[in-house]
Amino acid sequence: MKKIIPVLIIISLIAVLCGVLVSCGPKYDVALDYNGGELKGKTGTNLSKYEGKDVNLSKYKPVRDGYDLLRWQDTDGNVYGVDDKVRIEGEITLTAVWTSKLVYELASDGESYTVTGTTDNASYLADDLTVASEYSGKPVTAVASEAFKGCRSVKSISIPDSVTQIGGGAFNGCVSLTSITLPFAGRTATETDGANYGLPYLFGGQGGTYSNENNNKMPHSLTTVIISDAATFIPDWAIGNCNYITDVVLGKNITSIGTRAFNDCRALVNITLPAKCNEVKQFAFYGDINAKIVVEGSIARLGQYAFANTRLESVTLLSMSSIPTSAFTGTDLREIVIPGEVRTIGIGAFQKCTKLTRVIILGDSVTLSQVSFAQCPLLTADGIDLSKVVISEDATGSNSPFQGSGVSI
Secondary structure (H helix, E strand, O other), X not given: OOOXXXXXXXXXXXXXXXXXXXXHOOEEEEEEEOOOOEEOOEOEEEEEEEOOOEEEHHHOOOEEOOEEEEEEEEOOOOEEOOOOEEEOOOOEEEEEEEEEOEEEEEOOOOOOEEEEEEOOHHHOOOOEEEOOOEEOOEEEXXXXXXXXXXXXXXXXXXXXXXXXXEOOOOOOOOOOOOEEEEOOOOOEOOOOOOOOOOHHHHOOOOOOOOOOOXXXXXXXXXXXXXXXXXXXXXXXXOOOXXXXXXXXXXXXXXXXEOOOOOOOOOOOOEEEEOOOOOEEOOOOOOOOOOOEEEEOOOEOEEOOOOOOOOOOOOOOEOOOOXXXXXXXXXXXXXXXXXXXXXXXXXXXXXXXXXXXXXXXXXXXXXXXXXXOOOOOOOOEHHHEOHHHEEEOOOOOHHHOOOOOOEOOO
């Protein structure tokens, strides 16, 4: 028995040794090309690794002046993170991929910084571009004109709430951009109007009544715009006439939506007006035919055509003397409560609201203008108290406020 035990131990050691040898397999050359960078004075590293073993890239982090190590890439185009472990299955060369760094310039007063771009915009290869809110202990308050012009690879841009001014064309040529987060929807945190100072200005283009997607220079890849809680208003012409943005997220402190802010954004499908928003100016959402607009609060000031031809389903109105011309024409409203202070419902205010079935009038009487409820086929006399309705003198015949509806007067 005593002789058997040493034999078994020897056999076991041989088996383990054989297993190790088998698991190690052949060795392969692994080359790390630092691609302009250095690590401990070397421009690259050559390793020899057994098949099935790993190379821990976190141990190899070269540096390069003006650049950050973004990732590694092999000759077949496969990419690896800077902290990945790469399983070796054959000879392989991994090349460092660099991205340029953001550049911050101290303001003349020495109290803040402006981000002026990157060390080489054409070499900014990261998907995300995030501006710091603070640099060297001081706030970053501005983005320079054309700061990130030509950053073709960037897909997401985030500007912090500390920034109060963004120069013209700051993002011109960011042709891969899909989303942008901003502390305001224009060139400054304080300007509320100006046809050419909305988002198109930031991309080197122009807004305005006759602007279109060909001259606002915003990239067609851009689908999402996020305005942070730092903003208190959306300026006139903020994103008007942009036919590819699908989602807009508004910060909770927005109180006002400017004239034609989102006019004719036909791709827009989702937007919520926060509870503090009580003003929507004229043509703000006019023609956003696919936009499902959610109004969390109540509207006290309303402009003509404000929500016209949108998918708005519900809205609460506060004290106002009149409901403007075509304010809700062509919407998906099912019911509307008319505040007691309203004395006049404007021309076509609810025209072509094909889903409208009920109108609740809280005051003693309200005067209806021409075609105010025309082409509302589901609205019948059971859905509105006609004893509180006064028809204006010019609202007769084809201009009747109920022409084409289920109400007979």
